[in-house]
Amino acid sequence: MPVCVACNNPLEVEIEHDEEEENDTGASSSGKGPAATSETVPDDVQLNCGCHFHWDCLLEAYEITECPNCGKNIASTSTTGAQQVLCNLNNEGGLQERLDILPLLSEESYLKAYPEDRKSRAFLEFCREGDYAAIVDMLLDDDVEEDDEDEEMGDSDQPGHEEVGADRMLRYQDPIGDMQSGLHAAVHAQSREVAWLLLLLASNLNLKEFPALVFQEAASKGIMRGLTEDKVDIRSLRDANGKTAEDIAKEVGGVWHGWEGTGRLSI
Incomplete structure (x- = not known):
C-alpha cells in the first residue's frame, strides 16, 4: 500500500x-x-x-x-x-x-504569502455562493473584533491596523480570480439580495433607491450604512478585464434585467 x-x-x-x-x-x-x-x-x-x-x-x-x-x-x-x-x-x-x-x-x-487576506477571501466566497446570512455573520463578527481591538489598543497607531475591518473586506478584489469584487460575485451568483446588501454598505447609491424591504432586513440583522463618502464606491471597482458589476449584469441578464442603466450597479 x-x-x-x-x-x-x-x-x-x-x-x-x-x-x-x-x-x-x-x-x-x-x-x-x-x-x-x-x-x-x-x-x-x-x-x-x-x-x-x-x-x-x-x-x-x-x-x-x-x-x-x-x-x-x-x-x-x-x-x-x-x-x-x-x-x-x-x-x-x-x-x-x-x-x-x-x-x-x-x-x-x-x-501563505498573504495570510491576512484569508478572511476577505472567505467573505468573497460567500458572495459567490449568494450566502446572505453568512455574509452578515462575518460583518457582525468583524464589528465585535474591531471593538475588542479598540478597547485593547485604544487609538491604535500600529501600522496596518487601518487596513483591517469590514470596509476592506467589503471592497476586497480577488487577485487570483480576475480581480472580482463581492458585487461582481453577487451578479454572477444571481443573488439580488447580496447585491442590495453590498450596495447598502459599500456604495454611495442614494438611499431612496433601496426598497423598504432592504432596510427592514438590514435593521433586523443589526447592520446599517455608515459614512461612505470618503470610501471607494464598490460600483466603481473593475475586474481584470476592465468590467464593472454592471457590465457583468448586462452579460448574464437573469435577475438583473431592468437594473442596467439605473445607477444601481454603476456610478
Whole structure:
C-alpha cells in the first residue's frame, strides 16, 4: 500500500464524529449523552507523476506546477487552453479521478504569502455562493473584533491596523480570480439580495433607491450604512478585464434585467 511521500505515513486520516450526529435521540448507547467516535478514512492525493500525498502534506509543500517530491512537471493544458493540475483524490467523499486542484493550490499558495487576506477571501466566497446570512455573520463578527481591538489598543497607531475591518473586506478584489469584487460575485451568483446588501454598505447609491424591504432586513440583522463618502464606491471597482458589476449584469441578464442603466450597479 502506498504511503505519503512527505511523511511516510499511511494514506489515511482519523476523523471524529459526535455520536449525536448518528443518533437522533441525542443520547449515546450508554445513556450518558453524546460521545465522540472516530473513523479512519482515506486521505490520498495521487499526482500524475505517480507520487502520493496526504492533502495537508501537499499543501504544506506549496508547489503548484511541480511535484514537491520528484520535481516532475504535473501541469497540463485543458481543452480550453487553461493550465490545470489533475490528480486522483481519494478521501471521505470517495474517489474523484482527474480532479483539477490547481485553483486550490493557487489559493493556498497565495494565502501563505498573504495570510491576512484569508478572511476577505472567505467573505468573497460567500458572495459567490449568494450566502446572505453568512455574509452578515462575518460583518457582525468583524464589528465585535474591531471593538475588542479598540478597547485593547485604544487609538491604535500600529501600522496596518487601518487596513483591517469590514470596509476592506467589503471592497476586497480577488487577485487570483480576475480581480472580482463581492458585487461582481453577487451578479454572477444571481443573488439580488447580496447585491442590495453590498450596495447598502459599500456604495454611495442614494438611499431612496433601496426598497423598504432592504432596510427592514438590514435593521433586523443589526447592520446599517455608515459614512461612505470618503470610501471607494464598490460600483466603481473593475475586474481584470476592465468590467464593472454592471457590465457583468448586462452579460448574464437573469435577475438583473431592468437594473442596467439605473445607477444601481454603476456610478
